[in-house]
Amino acid sequence: KQWYQRRVRVRYSSLPFRHLVKLYNCDLTFTHMMLSDCFSKAQHARDADFQHCKSDRPLIAQFAATNPEDFAAAAKLISPYVDGVDLNCGCPQRWAIKEGIGACMCTNPELISRIVTRCKEVNPELTVSVKIRILESVEETIRLAQAIEAAGAAFISVHGRTIKERNVTPHFDYVRAIKNNVSIPVIHNGGVYNPEDIIPAVEATGADGVMCAQGLLNNPALFAGHTETPLQCAQDWVNIALSYGTTFVTFKHHLVFMLENVLPKHEKKIFNNLSTIPAVLEYLDNNFGITYQGMLTTPT
Numbered sequence: 001k002q003w004y005q006r007r008v009r010v011r012y013s014s015l016p017f018r019h020l021v022k023l024y025n026c027d028l029t030f031t032h033m034m035l036s037d038c039f040s041k042a043q044h045a046r047d048a049d050f051q052h053c054k055s056d057r058p059l060i061a062q063f064a065a066t067n068p069e070d071f072a073a074a075a076k077l078i079s080p081y082v083d084g085v086d087l088n089c090g091c092p093q094r095w096a097i098k099e100g101i102g103a104c105m106c107t108n109p110e111l112i113s114r115i116v117t118r119c120k121e122v123n124p125e126l127t128v129s130v131k132i133r134i135l136e137s138v139e140e141t142i143r144l145a146q147a148i149e150a151a152g153a154a155f156i157s158v159h160g161r162t163i164k165e166r167n168v169t170p171h172f173d174y175v176r177a178i179k180n181n182v183s184i185p186v187i188h189n190g191g192v193y194n195p196e197d198i199i200p201a202v203e204a205t206g207a208d209g210v211m212c213a214q215g216l217l218n219n220p221a222l223f224a225g226h227t228e229t230p231l232q233c234a235q236d237w238v239n240i241a242l243s244y245g246t247t248f249v250t251f252k253h254h255l256v257f258m259l260e261n262v263l264p265k266h267e268k269k270i271f272n273n274l275s276t277i278p279a280v281l282e283y284l285d286n287n288f289g290i291t292y293q294g295m296l297t298t299p300t
Contacts, residue, residue: 012032012217012250012253012254013029013030013031013032014032014051014246014250015051015052015053015056015244016237016240016241016243016244016246016250017220017237017241017254018056018059019055019056019240019244020220020233020236020237020240020241021216021220021223023233023236024220024221024222024223024224024226024233025223025224025225026216026223027058027209028058028059028060028083029056029058029059029060030059030060030061030062030086031049031050031059031060031061031062031082032049032062033062033063033064033088033091033096033102034049034050034061034062034063034064034074035063035064035065035101036063036064036065036067036070036071036073036074036075037065037067037070039063039074039077039078040070040073040074040077041070046077050078050081052081052082057082057083058083059081059082059083060082060083060084060085060086060127060129061074061075061078061081061082061084061085061086062085062086062087062088062131063075063085063086063087063088064087064088064091064096064099064101064102065087065101065115066100066101066105066111066115067115068114068115068117068118068119069118071085071087071115071118071119072115072118072119072121072122072123073122075119075122075123075126075128076122076123079123079126083127084126084127084128084129084154085119085123085126085127085128085129086128086129086130086131086157087112087115087116087119087128087129087130087131088101088102088131089102089103089105089106089112089130089131089132089133090102090103090106090131090132090133090157090159090189091103092133092163092164092166097163103132103133103163104163106132106133106135106144106163107135109143109144109147109148110147112130112144112147112148112151113147113148113150113151114151116128116130116148116151116152116153117151117152120151120152127154128152128153128154129153129154129155129156129157130148130153130156130157131156131157131158131159131189132144132145132148132156132157132158132159133158133159133161133162133163134158134159134160134161134162134171134174134175135162136162138173138174138177141174141177141178142177142178142181145158145178145181145182145186146181146182149182149183149184153184154184154185155184155185155186155187155208156178156182156184156185156186156187157186157187157189157211158174158175158178158186158187158188158189158207159189159190160172160174160175160188160189160190160191160205161190169191170188170190170191170201172188172201172204172205173204175188175204175205175206175207176204176205176206179205179206179207179208180206185208185209186205186206186207186208187207187208187209187210187211188201188202188205188207188209188210188211189210189211189212189213192210192211192212192215192222193214193215193218193222194215194219194222194227195222195223195225195226195227196227197215198210198223217254217257218257218258218260218261219233219258219261220233220237220258221233228261228262229258229259229261229262231288231289231290233258234255234258234259234284234288234290235290235293237254237255237258238281238284238290238291238292238293239292239293239294241254242277242292243294248276248277248280251277251280252274252277252280255271255280255284256271256272259271267287270283271283
């Protein structure tokens with residue numbers, strides 16, 4: 001059985017959205033990327049970055065880090081509430097690269113290894129994984145993955161594009177090369193936007209699972225086999241998000257993604273101009289019969 005994982009862009013992987021995708025066959029979710037130094041040293045950062053409940057499992061907390069002690073400390077603090085921690089060495093955003101975190105760390109396997117090793121020393125029972133991007137050569141990429149395995153990582157998630165590549169077909173052969181040269185599970189990431197993309201990606205890479213970000217933002221029911229967001233999924237989002245007290249901006253942004261392939265262009269303009277939760281609910285009721293029905297059970 002392949003694992004279906006979700007990792008959504010920074011700030012979109014909120015507790016309500018994690019709840020939603022788990023209703024639609026997502027086996028494992030990740031938090032958004034948090035900064036380990038801030039998380040480990042400031043309570044206000046922890047409160048702002050991480051919300052959870054007992055039913056929010058299995059869950060991996062993802063951190064950016066350049067300091068082994070910060071990563072280990074953040075992992076220890078969050079360990080009672082998650083099933084593992086992940087070191088993000090895959091984020092290609094400019095601000096992350098400027099800070100020396102994310103995908104630029106893939107050229108420094110020694111540092112990645114020290115971070116993973118130290119985390120396992122401090123948290124021996126905790127699952128530690130690493131998310132990477134491929135390097136220019138397949139040989140370098142294999143050596144990076146092998147170093148991560150040797151450091152004690154439980155699995156590796158591989159985005160099959162380099163730090164410079166955007167919206168190109170992932171290099172499935174690089175992911176397969178990693179899979180053939182390590183003994184820990186390898187998760188493929190990249191290029192999965194529709195249900196029909198999943199099996200070809202697994203067959204091409206030999207990966208043990210598939211991770212998806214943008215595809216699930218547009219269609220949270222992707223792993224359940226839906227080619228576009230079903231109205232029931234949008235209804236579920238309304239109930240879940242409002243029951244959690246989700247902010248208007250987050251509530252609406254997710255609906256914008258979900259309705260991208262549903263609304264015609266002129267209706268998108270109308271929806272995008274809505275500025276309050278009541279206005280959004282009125283629009284959804286008038287156009288789709290979607291209303292806030294409340295949660296059937298209160299999350300704990």
